[in-house]
């Protein structure tokens with residue numbers, strides 16, 4: 109095994125491991141076959157598994173996700189790619205009205221075990237229709253599980269859990285992390301959905317982050333350490349199921365909370381998390397909670413403008429510094 | 435805004451020379467965008483339209499200045515053909531405050547609303563229903579304008595294409611659907627994912643719309659076809675669809691070397707270059723080579739000056755990230 113693997117390679121590796129294990133796993137999406145996907149996140153799958161299991165589709169997001177649903181209802185475990193998460197809106201009926209409801213509406217008769225994978229988030233200067241962090245869209249829909257790994261090993265472990273899940277999972281791969289490297293995942297690595305990870309221990313403040321905001325929060329924690337502020341960093345990993353207990357456990361130690369979200373403040377997951385804390389952990393707090401999130405504006409194109417809108421290390425550091433003085 | 439098409443007759447050598455020069459400006463602007471991208475001055479991505487010039491220029495020549503145009507992320511040529519300057523476009527690509535969209539849009543969203551070029555959309559197929567709506571609005575207001583949606587062959591497989599065609603046909607709206615069929619969606623040949631030979635033209639009749647095919651590299655042929663379809667649409671005979679056969683010279687987007695294209699296919703299409711074709715027509719009409727070379731020289735000078743001006747333009751003020759969300763100019767969503 110190589111001693112490092114990129115996040116991008118981990119996506120293909122995670123899918124490949126499940127395809128080897130389970131012949132019911134099939135992939136479909138635009139340019140995912142011989143081309144290996146526009147982000148090269150399916151590279152090698154077509155070579156290994158052939159066009160009988162890795163299917164190129166037309167530009168037909170409704171057909172991709174609707175067909176994945178039909179296949180999932182009838183014995184397959186499809187992994188559908190929606191190239192950029194922004195395009196989830198094109199198949200939103202399936203994601204919001206059909207897939208997450210059919211099990212419930214049918215009194216548990218029909219199950220939809222599928223994964224919709226998609227490249228999420230900003231930081232690459234792709235403009236307003238190719239840069240959104242859309243995990244909060246899915247968060248509003250009861251019945252979807254939501255995974256958003258931050259490291260290559262987690263990509264593999266969570267992909268295994270997602271594909272094996274009997275429930276539909278929206279799997280957000282962050283564009284800004286694709287080139288990042290990390291230790292490879294051991295064989296049979298599975299990270300159950302709904303388990304946050306404490307990536308850095310600290311006593312003064314809890315930073316809760318997701319996906320690309322995780323390395324950003326870690327970088328902020330290093331800067332804060334130089335100022336004598338000891339931050340604990342929690343990688344949420346999943347929004348549904350949401351590991352609130354790990355966050356409350358961390359708060360019991362630090363008594364200060366900052367969420368770091370790439371999605372817009374309005375409707376972001378941090379809002380849900382802090383409402384749980386207000387409800388169940390108010391007594392743990394020594395200070396108000398703070399949310400560092402994107403401004404409620406479409407993502408602008410130019411770097412200087414984008415940095416103004418989404419969280420940066422500077423913004424996190426300033427927020428924590430301010431909160432520590434409370 | 436004038437109410438007449440910009441050119442009267444392309445057998446008129448002066449008009450054809452003007453179309454040639456427009457194409458030459460677009461070609462050089464795309465080359466400049468490519469080079470600036472390689473030198474790190476253009477961020478994000480670009481989808482160059484070098485090779486598609488005749489579609490934009492030929493179609494625009496047949497339109498009135500007040501007709502509406504909607505384009506895709508591969509829309510530099512449409513923005514330029516509808517009056518955006520190379521300087522405005524390159525400044526946008528280079529994240530300058532003087533860019534067409536104040537550096538908020540970028541390459542994929544070039545828009546020149548003052549020229550009724552109502553935008554470039556990066557969600558495939560999204561703008562076809564918008565063009566239908568613009569045509570409907572023109573009908574409601576009785577202006578005699580038409581709307582044109584330019585899109586790729588790949589867009590014909592998304593639901594919005596089919597819904598737009600049907601609505602336009604049942605409401606008999608003055609809208610033209612112009613497909614730039616360059617044989618590929620991203621890296622996948624359109625033929626691999628579409629069951630008919632002409633993804634746009636073969637399907638239009640199913641919606642009661644005449645579907646025509648044209649050599650999209652021949653600026654005169656495109657102009658004539660759009661002229662005819664626009665005339666029908668303006669006369670109240672309903673929508674038209676044109677499938678323009680063309681080819682992109684570069685890969686799909688900035689990082690794509692397009693190695694999936696067979697060498698002989700590339701060669702065949704490069705020999706069928708829209709600028710060469712127009713040059714051939716000019717020669718047939720007896721225009722001296724020196725006159726054409728002078729047009730090339732002017733195009734070169736315009737684009738070079740545009741590159742310099744855009745390079746020297748200031749970056750946007752970071753505070754502008756929070757303007758333009760609402761019609762009052764700001765971004766306030768709460769008290």
Ligand SMILES: Cc1ncc(C[n+]2csc(CCOP(=O)(O)OP(=O)(O)O)c2C)c(N)n1
Nearest residue numbers: 195508556557558586587588589618619620
């Ligand atoms: C709804 C949607 N799905 C997928 C994409 C990704 N994508 C961007 S361009 C493209 C290919 C489009 O091909 P075509 O319509 O033929 O236009 P061309 O790029 O050839 O001009 C794809 C799949 C997108 N932008 N929007």
